Structures are given as C-alpha cells and as structure tokens.
Amino acid sequence: WKDRGAAVSTRREIDANGKTIVKTVKKGVRDFSFGRTLGEGSYSTVYLATDRQTLKEYAIKVLEKRHIIKEKKIKYVNIEKDTLNRLTEHPGIVRLYYTFQDENSLYYVLDLCNSGELLGVLKKTGTFDVECARFFGAQILDSIEYMHSRGVIHRDLKPENVLLDDSMHVKITDFGTARLLTDPRAPQTPSAAARPDDRPGRDKAQDDTRAESFVGTAEYVSPELLRNKNACKASDLWAFGCIVYQLLAGRPPFKGKIVELDYTFPPGFPPAAQDLVERLLVLDPERRLTIEHIKNHEFFDGQTFGKQLWRMKAPRLR
Numbered sequence: 004w005k006d007r008g009a010a011v012s013t014r015r016e017i018d019a020n021g022k023t024i025v026k027t028v029k030k031g032v033r034d035f036s037f038g039r040t041l042g043e044g045s046y047s048t049v050y051l052a053t054d055r056q057t058l059k060e061y062a063i064k065v066l067e068k069r070h071i072i073k074e075k076k077i078k079y080v081n082i083e084k085d086t087l088n089r090l091t092e093h094p095g096i097v098r099l100y101y102t103f104q105d106e107n108s109l110y111y112v113l114d115l116c117n118s119g120e121l122l123g124v125l126k127k128t129g130t131f132d133v134e135c136a137r138f139f140g141a142q143i144l145d146s147i148e149y150m151h152s153r154g155v156i157h158r159d160l161k162p163e164n165v166l167l168d169d170s171m172h173v174k175i176t177d178f179g180t181a182r183l184l185t186d187p188r189a190p191q192t193p194s195a196a197a198r199p200d201d202r203p204g205r206d207k208a209q210d211d212t213r214a215e216s217f218v219g220t221a222e223y224v225s226p227e228l229l230r231n232k233n234a235c236k237a238s239d240l241w242a243f244g245c246i247v248y249q250l251l252a253g254r255p256p257f258k259g260k261i262v263e264l265d266y267t268f269p270p271g272f273p274p275a276a277q278d279l280v281e282r283l284l285v286l287d288p289e290r291r292l293t294i295e296h297i298k299n300h301e302f303f304d305g306q307t308f309g310k311q312l313w314r315m316k317a318p319r320l321r
C-alpha cells in the first residue's frame with residue numbers, strides 16, 4: 004500500500020551537542036489530535052481531526068490493517084485510494100490530501116464537511132422547494148459529470164453520501180464501492196459496458212469479482228445493477244433521479260428494492276421535476292437521459308453549471 008502525497012511537518016530536536024536541529028518528517032498520527040467520530044463503516048472509522056501545527060481541521064478515515072487482511076478487502080482499499088487519486092480537481096468531491104500508515108492502520112486525510120449530510124438537512128426541513136432542489140441537484144450532477152469524465156462510477160449515490168461543507172456546498176463521499184473504468188471514455192450503457200473487453204492488460208479480475216459482490220443501497224440501486232450486476236454510468240443517473248425525487252417529496256420513490264416501476268408522485272410535485280424524474284427512472288439504462296440532456300432539461304432552466312455554479316451562494320433552506 005504505497006502512501007500517497009507527502010505532507011511533512013517540521014520537528015525540532017536537540018542533538019548530542021545540545022544544538023537544535025530542525026527535521027522534516029512525514030506527517031503521522033502524532034501530528035493530529037483526534038476528535039469525535041463522524042462515521043463508522045464495516046472497514047473504517049472516520050474521525051474529526053485537527054492538525055496540531057496548522058490547526059486545520061480534517062476528516063481522517065482510519066482502516067485497521069488486520070481487519071482488512073482478515074476480510075480480504077485489500078482490493079477495495081486500493082480501489083478507493085486509486086479512485087480518490089483520480090478525483091482530485093473538483094469542488095464537489097471530498098478531496099484526499101494524503102495518506103500515511105503505522106503498524107496497525109492506514110490513514111486517509113480528507114476534506115472535512117462541517118455541515119454533515121444532505122439527508123440530515125433535508126430531514127430538518129421535510130422537503131426542499133424547487134430553488135433548493137435545483138441548486139443541490141445541479142451541484143450533485145456537476146460532480147457526477149466530473150466523476151464519469153474520469154472513468155469513475157460511484158455505484159452507491161444517496162443523500163447520506165452527499166455531504167455539505169461550511170458554505171453548504173455539496174461534497175460527494177464514500178468511494179469504497181466505486182467502479183473504476185480502465186478507459187474513462189467507456190460507453191455509457193451496461194450492454195456496451197458488459198461486452199467482454201479483451202483489451203490487453205485489462206484487469207478483468209477486478210471487474211468480475213467486484214461486480215459480483217457489490218450492490219448499492221436498496222432504495223437507490225438501479226435495475227441493471229440488481230439484474231446483471233453490471234453498473235454503468237447510467238446507474239449513477241438512476242440514483243440521481245431518486246435523489247431529485249427525494250429532495251422535493253421528502254422521501255425516496257421506492258421503499259426497498261424496486262420490483263418494477265411502481266412509484267407515484269405526491270400532489271403538488273413540480274411538473275418540470277416530475278418530467279425529469281420520469282426520464283431518469285427508466286428501466287432500460289440506454290433510454291435514460293444523459294448528463295447533457297439533464298442539464299438542458301426544463302427543470303434546470305436558468306441554472307448555471309461548471310465553475311460559476313460553485314461560486315453561487317447556497318439558497319436559504321425552505
């Protein structure tokens with residue numbers, strides 16, 4: 004497990020002649036004071052942590068080596084690190100600054116999102132109005148577009164994994180179950196994605212075993228992931244449709260795994276949003292709206308995307 008990125012801290016020591024020497028050493032666990040637990044996964048715990056020298060706050064994800072080895076999850080750990088290493092330049096993705104390790108654990112030093120989960124904020128207000136749903140929807144979509152452009156499929160997008168920073172801007176997290184496409188320009192749909200890809204050097208093992216073992220969260224998992232376990236970029240857009248529905252309705256469209264497409268819109272659900280959701284919650288991934296179409300959909304009329312979107316002030320929640 005090669006550490007990534009090197010943050011150094013300077014340490015003053017007195018040498019044998021009583022002279023003060025300044026050493027630069029790679030940052031380690033002693034350079035941080037660990038605070039409350041922000042979340043626990045089956046293989047990791049995420050803590051609030053403060054850099055003792057700079058006083059900057061981070062989220063530090065700690066994984067126990069013994070547990071990962073015992074549960075044969077080394078591949079997952081490396082996938083997450085490789086995924087985070089690919090997603091370095093976008094305001095809507097939780098950033099990995101660097102990693103370090105000690106004899107027992109691996110440490111990922113990540114952006115801290117002080118405003119918690121989008122789900123928590125939604126629960127406080129019950130539902131969002133169109134302006135809020137459009138702002139958060141646009142930031143999530145902009146982040147998905149960046150992920151997909153870097154050949155990353157998240158596979159488990161849901162409001163719990165959409166975090167918010169101090170300015171109430173979106174930061175998507177938890178790439179432990181992401182799928183890395185070896186060719187970022189890979190096709191958008193499972194049939195093309197499922198076609199055996201015998202390019203030399205393609206790591207089939209990674210795809211096959213991971214495709215077998217992972218399925219997203221029941222309420223947001225796409226039909227193709229349930230059917231043939233092959234997630235494609237359109238699978239993240241199915242989850243996006245579920246999230247847009249939930250922001251405006253206050254609950255996800257499906258309770259538990261979807262059988263076939265039986266969901267209804269509550270009275271008062273905005274018509275443009277209804278049309279958008281209906282074109283995303285489509286069983287056949289090849290017929291689902293693509294990101295370009297979504298950005299041009301009436302629901303996002305007047306909404307900017309790209310750099311300008313991330314300079315906007317988050318709307319007051321109501």
Ligand SMILES: NC(=O)c1nn(CC2CCNCC2)c2c1CCc1cnc(N=C3C=CCC=C3)nc1-2
Pocket residue numbers: 041042043044049062064097113114115116117118119120163164166176177178
């Ligand atoms: N799995 C992770 O990588 C991860 N998990 N968490 C906490 C989870 C809590 C349950 N819902 C999903 C997130 C984080 C991260 C990345 C890095 C990260 C950065 N900031 C926060 N901040 C939080 C603040 C209040 C409540 C929850 C999270 N959390 C995380």
